[in-house]
Amino acid sequence: EVQLVESGGGVVRPGGSLRLSCAASGFTFDDYGMSWVRQAPGKGLEWVSGINWNGGSTGYADSVKGRFTISRDNAKNSLYLQMNSLRAEDTALYYCARDVASGGAFDIWGQGTMVTVSS
Amino acid sequence: AIQMTQSPSSLSASVGDRVTITCRASQGIRNDLGWYQQKPGKAPKLLIYAASSLQSGVPSRFSGSGSGTDFTLTISSLQPEDFATYYCLQDYNYPFTFGPGTKVDIK
Numbered sequence: 001e002v003q004l005v006e007s008g009g010g011v012v013r014p015g016g017s018l019r020l021s022c023a024a025s026g027f028t029f030d031d032y033g034m035s036w037v038r039q040a041p042g043k044g045l046e047w048v049s050g051i052n053w054n055g056g057s058t059g060y061a062d063s064v065k066g067r068f069t070i071s072r073d074n075a076k077n078s079l080y081l082q083m084n085s086l087r088a089e090d091t092a093l094y095y096c097a098r099d100v101a102s103g104g105a106f107d108i109w110g111q112g113t114m115v116t117v118s119s
Numbered sequence: 120a121i122q123m124t125q126s127p128s129s130l131s132a133s134v135g136d137r138v139t140i141t142c143r144a145s146q147g148i149r150n151d152l153g154w155y156q157q158k159p160g161k162a163p164k165l166l167i168y169a170a171s172s173l174q175s176g177v178p179s180r181f182s183g184s185g186s187g188t189d190f191t192l193t194i195s196s197l198q199p200e201d202f203a204t205y206y207c208l209q210d211y212n213y214p215f216t217f218g219p220g221t222k223v224d225i226k
């Protein structure tokens with residue numbers, strides 16, 4: 001079964017750090033780009049960061065640039081998001097998604113992991 | 120960054136209605152656009168990719184059109200399970216961006 005499972009969410013104080021992980025299974029992980037997408041409570045979807053198949057190309061939303069770092073380990077079939085200098089507005093459900101190259105096609109999504117930034 | 124707008128932000132419709140949602144990009148994005156459906160408490164689901172290609176397993180009442188800056192998602196005959204929020208996504212270049220969403224509810 002093709003599956004993405006996120007982990008690593010939790011409660012963190014403003015200014016703190018957290019590392020999210022996304023474990024992929026059921027497909028050849030290094031055939032695909034990957035992205036992180038978040039959704040604040042009651043709000044819409046926000047693309048956060050993306051990475052190509054070998055990690056050679058990455059992108060970030062302006063809201064997280066310089067604070068978040070995306071990476072992947074193809075040997076471990078895993079995607080990561082290192083989040084530093086966290087703010088209250090980073091509170092959201094974070095999804096990882098498989099990116100089918102182009103055409104706006106994120107065809108597989110995880111169930112999400114919740115990040116709460118609060119003092 | 121490319122800005123995506125959607126209209127309307129919400130609509131009320133009845134079962135059997137034809138529903139059209141539009142998405143506009145602030146600059147040309149070829150056909151690098153997808154449409155997603157999200158129900159409460161669930162992850163988004165890909166409906167349409169490359170502006171007009173139907174994702175496998177998605178009912179044929181969903182269709183997409185457009186290229187460049189203007190795009191449309193059409194539901195030909197709204198079904199009870201279609202009441203949800205719909206988003207467009209551009210992946211023409213980084214940073215990718217979603218539209219703000221269109222909530223479709225029951226009239």
